[in-house]
Amino acid sequence: MSTESKASGSMFDAVKWLVALVLFAGAVAGASDAFYQSVGVEMGTLYRVLIVVAFMLLAAGAALTTTQGSNFLVLLKEANKERRKVVWPTPVETRQTTMIVVAVVFLVGLFLYLLDMGLSSIVKLIVG
Numbered sequence: 001m002s003t004e005s006k007a008s009g010s011m012f013d014a015v016k017w018l019v020a021l022v023l024f025a026g027a028v029a030g031a032s033d034a035f036y037q038s039v040g041v042e043m044g045t046l047y048r049v050l051i052v053v054a055f056m057l058l059a060a061g062a063a064l065t066t067t068q069g070s071n072f073l074v075l076l077k078e079a080n081k082e083r084r085k086v087v088w089p090t091p092v093e094t095r096q097t098t099m100i101v102v103a104v105v106f107l108v109g110l111f112l113y114l115l116d117m118g119l120s121s122i123v124k125l126i127v128g
Contacts, residue, residue, distance in 0.1 A: 013066040020062035027055035 029035045030051045035045055063069045090099065 010067075013068070016062050016066045020059045020066075023055050023059035023062060027052045027059065030055055 030048060036048075065072060
């Protein structure tokens with residue numbers, strides 16, 4: 001890719017990011033009561049929510065058409081492929097592992113309690 005096409009691509013991406021930012025600001029404004037009061041329009045909650053959702057979807061669409069947005073989509077697709085490769089433990093394995101963790105926590109707690117009691121007794125003997 002030449003330097004000239006990179007520059008025009010990044011300029012076009014900057015415009016897309018600006019459009020996404022303006023649409024996001026429109027969604028924020030559409031969620032506020034002050035905006036509708038200043039305009040003098042009475043609008044139901046459902047319509048306001050639909051406007052906010054529409055503006056957010058448009059903002060996300062504009063952001064995803066940029067170079068960074070398309071790279072993000074590739075990342076999500078690759079992460080989903082890796083997620084499918086994960087072998088999840090069976091319920092029996094989960095219970096067994098949980099019981100092992102509980103037993104180890106109990107034993108370590110008991111050990112620390114006994115160590116604390118022993119050291120406390122030694123300190124009492126030394127201090128008086």
